[in-house]
Amino acid sequence: MGDIIDFFLGNPFLIIILIGIVSSMLGRKKKLQENEAPNGPPKKKWQEVMRELQGDMQGNQQQGPAPAPVRKVGQQAPQAAEIIDETKSEANKRIAELRRLQQKYDQERLYQKAKADSITISAISDNRSSVYHKGPSFGKKQLIDGIIMSEVLGPPRAKRSLQRSRR
Structure with missing residues (x-):
C-alpha cells in the first residue's frame, strides 16, 4: 500500500487527474439532488411550453374579442357633434x-426675382459699370507686333540659353 501512495506522490500529474475525477463525481451528485428538490417549480421542456401557449391562443380565438363597454349614446352625441363642428x-x-x-410668399418671390432681373439688366447695359467691363481685343496684326517687340526689347539672344531649363 505504501508503494501505491509513493507512486502517486511521485507523479503530480496523476494527482491532478484523480482530483478532477473526484470533483466531477461530487458535482454530478449535487446536480441530481438539485433536480429532485421539491422546493423549485417543476421544469418543463420548451416543446411542452409551446404546446400550452398554442392551446391558449386557439382558445382565445374561439371565444372572440371581448365586448366593448356600453356607453350612453344619447348624452354623448350632441357633445361629439359640437366637437366635430369646432374642429372643422x-x-x-x-x-x-x-x-x-x-x-403672400409667391408675390414676394416674384417681386424679388423681378428686382434682381432689373438690377442685372441695368448693370450690364451700363458701359461705365464695374460689372460690365469690355476686355482687350487683339487682332492678328497686333499679336505679331507684340512678339516682335518682345524680341527687340528683351535681352539679347546670346545671353539667353538655347536649352530650356528642366526642373
Missing part, C-alpha cells in the same frame, strides 16, 4: 391662413 371650423381657418401666406 378650426381646420378651415388654418387652411385659409396657409393659403393666404402661400399667396
Whole structure:
C-alpha cells in the first residue's frame, strides 16, 4: 500500500487527474439532488411550453374579442357633434391662413426675382459699370507686333540659353 501512495506522490500529474475525477463525481451528485428538490417549480421542456401557449391562443380565438363597454349614446352625441363642428371650423381657418401666406410668399418671390432681373439688366447695359467691363481685343496684326517687340526689347539672344531649363 505504501508503494501505491509513493507512486502517486511521485507523479503530480496523476494527482491532478484523480482530483478532477473526484470533483466531477461530487458535482454530478449535487446536480441530481438539485433536480429532485421539491422546493423549485417543476421544469418543463420548451416543446411542452409551446404546446400550452398554442392551446391558449386557439382558445382565445374561439371565444372572440371581448365586448366593448356600453356607453350612453344619447348624452354623448350632441357633445361629439359640437366637437366635430369646432374642429372643422378650426381646420378651415388654418387652411385659409396657409393659403393666404402661400399667396403672400409667391408675390414676394416674384417681386424679388423681378428686382434682381432689373438690377442685372441695368448693370450690364451700363458701359461705365464695374460689372460690365469690355476686355482687350487683339487682332492678328497686333499679336505679331507684340512678339516682335518682345524680341527687340528683351535681352539679347546670346545671353539667353538655347536649352530650356528642366526642373
